[in-house]
Amino acid sequence: MAAMSTVGGGGSLSEVYQNSKRLLIKTRDGLEKLERLEYTSASGLGSPELSDLVKGDIVEIQSLCIEMDRLWRSIPAKSQRDLWKRKVEQVAEEADSFKGSLDKYLSRNQRRIQETREREELLGRVNGDGSHVLRIFDDEAQARLSARNSATMLEEAYSTGVAILSKYSEQRDHLKRAQRKALDVLNTLGLSNSVLRLIERRNRVDKWIKYGGMIVTIVILIYFWRWTR
Known part of the structure; x- marks a missing residue:
């Protein structure tokens, strides 16, 4: 089938799609862990290592979307082409949603770090x-x-x-x-x-x-x- 063809040895469209779905699940789990850390920690600070891993997974998903976008366009049958187009768009939308959630988390985390620094500086200047x-x-x-x-x-x-x-x-x-x-x-x-x-x-x-x-x-x-x- 055209959907199973490979381009430059990069894997079939189905294989790339399955990889992207696995990464979506992994990314969702990572975001949920970050949110749990944010709401259960007294300081509200999360894990920089975990946020970096989530960010890397999102970048990889977006790269796979670019590859899948190139692959589905080479499918001869229009019905199959339209089907894969919708699938790829859904993956891209989920990746964009995850990126938005991560950006909001990083913004909140950066604000809390700044507040912590200001707090420490203020306490350092306090005498009495x-x-x-x-x-x-x-x-x-x-x-x-x-x-x-x-x-x-x-x-x-x-x-x-x-x-x-x-x-x-x-x-x-x-x-x-x-x-x-x-x-x-x-x-x-x-x-x-x-x-x-x-x-x-x-x-x-x-x-x-x-x-x-x-x-x-x-x-x-x-x-x-x-x-x-």
């Missing part, structure tokens, strides 16, 4: 009540850690709410399809209009129940957000 100043900085660090934890909890609650609303949407689609099938069957059997009206009333009741659940979910999210502020 140095312990009081140290306690102030420790309180500020604890407050920042608490704020990050609250933000994480809020994001988790928001994700839960989105998942619930998506589930409601799926159930609505299932109900619509089931209603259409039921109406087709009822029309085929020639049942009375009263039965059809009964089904319609039941569907309206289910719809109000669904809307009520959505409103309750939104109210809970708003209350939780205000509570964590």
Whole structure:
């Protein structure tokens, strides 16, 4: 197949794609470890070695995307070409997303390093009540850690709410399809209009129940957000 052809001994398109997918998984794991270190460490400082490894993996994925972009263009069949184009674009988008996440992490880490240096310089110039100043900085660090934890909890609650609303949407689609099938069957059997009206009333009741659940979910999210502020 054209998708399996090699160019300059660099491996087939399928092989390069599989390598890129493995690197994506490795990169995602590395970013998750960096975020855990960031939110569990009292200083908030992560691992420079790990961040360098993640950065190297992202660069390698981007290089593989360039190679795959060259390979899929040489596929004769348009359908296969379009399929591989979408696959390569998905890998490139994930790599760009990971790069954005790493850049934000490095920016936060650099800011914390600068704050630590300023703190040490200030404590070095303090003569006398140095312990009081140290306690102030420790309180500020604890407050920042608490704020990050609250933000994480809020994001988790928001994700839960989105998942619930998506589930409601799926159930609505299932109900619509089931209603259409039921109406087709009822029309085929020639049942009375009263039965059809009964089904319609039941569907309206289910719809109000669904809307009520959505409103309750939104109210809970708003209350939780205000509570964590």
